[in-house]
Amino acid sequence: MLQKTYDKIDSIGRSILSIKAKGVHNKELAEVIYPNGDKAFAQVIAINNEQVTLQLFSGGFGVSTNCKIRFLGKPIQVGFSDDMLGRVYSGNGKPIDGGPELLTDMVRIAGPSINPVKRLIPKEMIRTGVPMIDVFNTLVRSQKIPIFAKAGEPYNRLLANIATQTDADVIIIGGVGLKYDEFHYFRQRIEEAGSKNKTIMFVHTHRDSIVEGLMVPDLALAVGEKFALQGKNVFVLLSDMTQWSDYLRQVANAQDQIPANQGYPGDLYSQLASRYEKAADIDGAGSLTILGVTTMDDITHPVPDNTGYITEGQFYMKDGYLELFGSLSRLKQQVNETTREDHRSIMNVMARLLSEAEERVKAQKFGSVKDDYSFRLLDYRKTFQKELMDPFRYLELEDALDLCWDILARYFKKEEVGLSSKLIDSFWPKEGQYKILKPHNNE
Template identity: 45%
Template sequence: MTKKAFQKIYTHISDITKATCSLRATGVGNDELALIDGRVAQVVRLEDDVVTLQVFSGTEGIPTNAEVTFLGKAPALKVGDSLTGRFMNAYGDPIDDGPIIEGKDVEIGGPSVNPVRREQPSELITTGISGIDLNNTLVTGQKIPFFADPDQPYNEVMATVAMRAESDKIILGGMGLTNDDYLYFRNTFAEAGALDRIVSFINTTEDSSIERVLIPHMALTAAEYFAVEKNEKVLVLLTDMTNYADALAIVSNKMDQIPSKDSMPGSLYSDLAKVYEKAAQFPSGGSITIIAVTTLSGGDITHAVPDNTGYITEGQLYLRTDSTIGKVIVDPFRSLSRLKQQVIGKKTREDHPQVMNAGVRLFADASNAQTKLENGFDLTDYDERTLDFAKEYANDLLAIDVNINTTEMLDTAWRLFARHFTPAEVAIKQSLVDKYWPQDVEMVGHSQEEA
């Protein structure tokens, strides 16, 4: 960030908080960038001639007579093919020791795509994680969050999605990553030879927390370039949106704004929507799909961040640890993709909808059997078989370490059905049973007559 000739310099700051500075100035625009004592800041409030700026690196040490220079522009990113394979900070500057990014300046955080330029999402996007692809199939142009506890391996899941997803470009926006997580992403992408389709914007725990408010908008500005200008299928991965919301809350609280639920700013819904509504399927063939991690505090799904997120997005993916197998799974009960009906059985094999429904129903029967067991009730033969099925179903299909394509996951589900149930118990349309029921699999521990 450099000053331009003949810019007016202000030297009287009237108020300083931990995140903001206020002063009197004229001719200033909303969202405009400024330099305060050499630090980058952005206009967040205008009241007559009183301007409030958020200082991204914090205000510690800034004197009231510090030089303030307005730069006459909002935050921008240089977009172009040179973004590919690069790791950048919240300002779009390289952090990977590579050359300076070349391209045209595009302001970040602009308006969402005009609805008339959007098409109904209808293209399948697979992740290779069968807990998603089988029960919560994603569609290009969709926006969906991962809800996860802070101790769950959600960043490993995001890296896995990046490696396996069938897309032209992956844009990673990391907010509040530990150095270990940052290096994990970087090494994973490099070792997989996937850097030629990945662009990363990273904010670590060592960076200013206020800078996190820029990361999603940087990522989505890059995504729009590749989706709109290059007609590419772009997948945006954002982790962690709770850190993003916390950064918004810091600025809001330091500006003495009245907090809303859970100390979040009253603008939280619109702040989140401004990010998620960038997801779109374009008539030209390009698309932006957003998968974002939202960590939960103590598993609280009613907290303001997941609560508001649920109103904006088209479903959610919920991670939990399955105690019977000791692995993290994509919970089939609490997860939901509202757009999966657009593709399952159409862009995937014909049996997909019925296999999905049968698997979840039988898994639910196992959950009921487990409740009976824990309360001291006798189990029926069917109960016993559902419990055996549930362990294999969780291990072979729901666990996040399962890496198979859609055809293999459907074949796996059929084999599990045949190992533990009769066709009548599975209750799938007879024409599909005739076509896909495996003839070389026998029920384990039970005869057909016993069942």
């Protein structure tokens, strides 16, 4: 195919350049050829008649108007192979672990999502070993769901734990704007857990080009989709999609786009949706599940606000815990009737009692908590937080459900919990194993 080369750049700014060209396509890959013969890559991001805007992968430093632009007639692609398992790649798809580069079976990134006709209704649980997820907000294969958290919360530690504890066939970690210690923690945790042979990492650090950061989710999802089409159950973990959105905002501002809410581009929703909608359970093949971190100070911030419309719930991390009432899995009802017969009932009862306990916390501030049942509710709340809300405590689902029954028996009588006699006969701990605790002094 004839490659078109142009030698007149109209304008350069930050990581954006503009040139007049004919016959090029959106998302097409181009080479920037420096006067000394060095080369860099760019991608077409906007076309207005003959005016073409390109995004430079390495930034605009050193680019001058006498550089040449050669359009390659193809979109950005990444090599694909089972040999990728256990490997670490940068945000431009190049290996950074000392291994060879893959140049065969090239896969287009940021391509169209799976045809809806080929999508199955989600119905299989993903076990994570995290009680607040497995019991109360069960993750379902092919779900798209974020972790909402403030900056500084240990969300990357949670992602690393989930990556090593899940029963997926392939784990793909996409890191955007990671600090070096976060990057090395992911690698160390995966190697210690023996999960390296099923894990692929695409890593962009805070010192790399923002364009490479923007490519990370697309690389991770393109490779994940390819594995899913081979029949594998793939779990893609992305951190941090707020940082990714901030990079998107920087590029939009460099293009002098008219800003929307808080300076973000007007197509922020579409940009996020095109990534999250890659999640799918594919008829006759495997599945792709997406868990992405969305850092925030406020739920009304444009990134979590848009994310909430696109995804199927969220896990809310606060003060190092996974909160029950801030979290929601909209697909949990698809699976928690088939996990164990008591799952849905125990989940509902534990949540109801915790809600009652929260009301007692408010009443306690006014000195109006004096009865035995209320004090037991307050103690129940402390135990619930300590033993179930800790995101770093590993428990199999069955053990976590048994723990729920044990906690109920510590603080309540059988007739107080509102469960069926059939379930109580089957699961309530043996008489005498726990006793109703005496009310505490209101100290």
